[in-house]
Amino acid sequence: MNVVLIFSVLILIAIAIWQVTKIFELSQVKKVSTQVADDNDNDWNGKLMFAFLIFIYGITIFSFWSYGDVLLPKAASEHGYDYDNLMWISFAIIFFVQTVTQALLHYFSYKYRGEKGKKALFFSDNEKLEMIWTIIPVFVLAGLILYGLYTWTDIMTVEENDEALVVELYAQQFNWKARYSGDDGVLGDANVRFLEDFEGKNLVGIDATDPNGFDDIVVQELHLPVGREIIFKMRSQDVLHSAYMPFFRAQMNCVPGMITEFAFTPNITTEEMRQDPDIVSKVKKINKIRVKKSKELVASGDVALDPYEFDFLLLCNKICGASHYNMQMKIIVESPEDYKKWISDQQTFAEVIQ
Amino acid sequence: MSTAEAHIEEDHGHHHKETFVTKYVFSQDHKMISKQYLITGLFMGIIGIAMSLLFRLQLAWPEQPFGVFEVLLGKWAPDGVMDPNVYLALVTIHGTIMVFFVLTAGLSGTFSNLLIPLQIGARDMASGLLNMISFWMFFVSSVIMVMSLFVEAGPAAAGWTIYPPLSALPQAQPGSGTGMTLWLVSMAIFIASSLLGSLNYIVTVINLRTKGMSMTRLPLTIWAFFVTAIIGVVSFPVLLSAALLLIMDRSFGTSFFLSDIFIQGEVLHYQGGSPVLYEHLFWFLGHPEVYIVLLPALGITSEIIATHARKPIFGYRAMVASILAIAFLSTIVWGHHMFISGMNPFLGSVFTFTTLLIAIPSAVKAFNYITTLWKGNLQLNPAMLFSIGLVSTFITGGLTGIILGDSTLDINVHDTYFVVAHFHLVMGISALYGLFAGVYHWFPKMFGRMMNKNLGYIHFWVTAVCAYGVFFPMHFIGMAGLPRRYYTNTAFPYFDDLADINVLITVFALVAGAAQIVFLYNFIHSMFYGKETVQNPWRSNTLEWTAPIEHFHGNWEGEIPHVHRWAYDYSKPGYKEDFAPQHIPLQKGEEELQH
DSSP, rough: OOOHHHHHHHHHHHHHHHHHHHHHHHHHHSOOOOSSHHHHHHHHHHHHHHHHHHHHHHHHHHHHHHHHHGSOOOBBBOOOHHHHHHHHHHHHHEEEEEEHHHHHHHHHHHBBBBBBTTTOOOOOOOOOHHHHHHHHHHHHHHHHHHHHHHHHHHOOOOOSSSSSSEEEEEEEEEEEEEEEEETTTTOOOBOGTTGGGGGGGEEEEEEETTTGGTOEEEESSSEEEEOOOOOEEEEEEEOOOOEEEGTEEEEEEETTTTOOEEEEOOOOOHHHHSSSSSHHHHHHHHEEEEEEEHHHHTTOOOOOOOOOOEEEEEESOOOOOOGGGEEEEEEEOOOOHHHHHHTTSSOOOHHOOO | HHHHHHHHHHHHHHHGGHHHIIISSSSOOHHHHHHHHHHHHHHHHHHHHHHHHHHHHHHHTTTOOHHHHHHHHGGGGGGOOHHHHHHHHHHHOOOOIIIIIIIIIIIHHHHHHHHHHHHHTTTTSSSSHHHHHHHHHHHHHHHHHHHHHGTOSOOSSOOOOOOOOTTTTTTTOOOHHHHHHHHHHHHHHHHHHHHHHHHHHHHHHHHHOTTTOOOSSSOOOHHHHHHHHHHHHHHHHHHHHHHHHHHHOOOOOOOOSOOEEHHHHTOOOSSSSHHHHHHHHHHHHHHHHHHHHHHHHHHHHHHHHHHHHHHHOOTHHHHHHHHHHHHHHHTTGGGGGGGTTTHHHHHHHHHHHHHTTTTHHHHHHHHHHHHHHHHOOBBBHHHHHHHHHHHHHHHHHHHHEEEEEEHHHHHHHHTTTHHHHIIIIIIIIIIHHHHHHHHHHHHHHHHSBOOOOOHHHHHHHHHHHHHHHHHHHHHHHHHOOOOOOHHHHHHHHOGGGGGHHHHHHHHHHHHHHHHHHHHHHHHHHHHHHHHHHHTTTTTTEEEEGGGSOOOOTTTTSSSOOOOOOOOOOOOOSTOOOOOOOSSSSTTTTTTOOOO
């Protein structure tokens, strides 16, 4: 039935277009169009080009006005500030260039719209001009490259040290686990070949012959002490995944057969973040949407949605299969005291396999 | 050259003997082959765009039943609700079809074939036979790709980049079974087709130029096609090797890309391979591929903007230099797709450097286009509108590349909708506009008839508004942190406030899709009932318009015209007309521009 409907709509559209062209043709009394733009076409299309410039500006302003609040959420890590800074500088440059070049492009398209009898200016080369617009991008980009590389090296240089907390992020279709190195500060060796040991209790495949592994702690929820450097070691047991933590401006792929790393220092706790005015208003907005949706759900006999409370998130950001869209883990940033209390309540690997 | 020409002259003498099969099916005439490429490309384009509309419906109204899903997806949309695996399959095949089948074969295949012989003054490609084989291999690969949609477990669904292990292990997702095998076979044939085509283009441009057609007098279209073919020959074989190694891993138990895997409760035997190796091989083609798609579109735009602005293209030499610079740089920037793949961060620094360098030739091109418009006498035909539209989206999309090419900034926007917005504008929409511009401009050359301009205007304006409507807001949801390739974002209440934007994007996408029906109608209708064209409808300088309207194998009756000047003598002082075609000798005392 649907196929018939779709086809008939398509046929109707085709007929409609055909009729419209017929009308166009008939309205041009006897003068058969050559289908090449004439002065009239140049005129209205030129004016539309100018209107289009206004449209581009309009959609830019509209997007910022309506959606500006979703852009780059507040950073919650120490390098987040540098990241955001570089981002806004790049953005400012992009905006400036975009505004100017689009204006020139569309204004010229409007201003120099063709007229019969007019002749274009024969102007094919100007070395000075070309020099200018080669040199300027060179300098701007050199600046951006240098600043970018400086920040990049800063963020990506991971140095093992006694202060830092080493945490392993372990990815599998379709969930995350985390492993803490325990009292010795060293993660025990691990390989997927050990996953079947201890009747499946060895959740991340710790090598039971490595003494460093016994005090390791495997959990399903990530707790991080505020103000301390965290060195993440990423592993995956099946396909590629990517550990994406947008609030911390952090992301690294998890590659089977390989250990990748990323480090950052969280500098805002979950509690503090929940009280941030931007987050408060965002949560309010989201809950308003959820209440509205819940009403519709309840009306159709479904269960209402839970109210939303802010939490940091770890998302999977590399296509990994059917439930890729729901591969997440909660991250809780808390005071060192709270963290200590929480970690001491968790079972070590030795306790789990007993 | 002389033997080839003599040979073709001979063929030409016998052209009445052509049967239906040799003329329309297994044709060796470049003009027929170009039409075959175009029509196959458009057909694939319909499938690719239709798929994008289906998954846009799912994204705007997640997990809602749609009758159209039930009809088109059948068992993969139980009760009309799209299955997550099918969503991934649609995304994957949409990407593959649009990038390779529409914008590589459909764009480059069509216009390289049509224009290289006609614009350089040759009777045909260097090898008509290879050219024919190239098209039919492309056709076979298209058929296999379409066939893969109908296999039991569904088509490939690992994303168009098909990263292993997801693509290598049937246990990882249903699409990695027969669907993926067909994908790989189809792509292997496609690559062979593309290589045959590219070699032919390169040889033809180097050897078969008519008298007087020096490299510095080549139209920019030909420069673009020529350099594109070189990039293709350099980089496509690497993808072929990646595909072959992946086939070995999948079917013969090798471990090139796989190591230490535990899946579905089972440890697999693979040891010592690395998925990162695959990423390197893939992107060694994957990035140049962007320019394989884009350069022909820019070449077409250069030609169309100059012709319809009735003005020489500004900075011909700089345009050629920037094509060459882009081509060279494009082969050494692939790592910017892999900043966070786990490769050494130092490599990230190197690739940031080379990547941002590519902005310089791109900026030169954009500024030169704008200057070409300045003080022109713009004939705003549909082809011209699409070319101006291309420059606009090329700028908008290209600028965000400065953010993505910067390894630091990439950390947080990598694989989000920000990337989707960026590459759709800069290569998807731009190249599509190039394709449309080319079709509107060279339709009279291909079919001897004009396309309807008013329908062309409707097509352009609706598409232009919708393209921005779709992709501009997408930057915002990307900056908010929403990853791409998510079946729905409802699993994250944090993203609930993005629902409005998703609906807006989908509405624009649906309208844009409808506008393409106007184009298709115009295309098919004009093919049969369009106004008959005059020989040189756009009053253009290039050689193709000196060939008769009626097509025959060999292009010109009698001698091939000789060339006396570059292709851009528009509105040259001293001429009554505002154009002076390439085959017109210089007037007494007239100097040829030193370019």
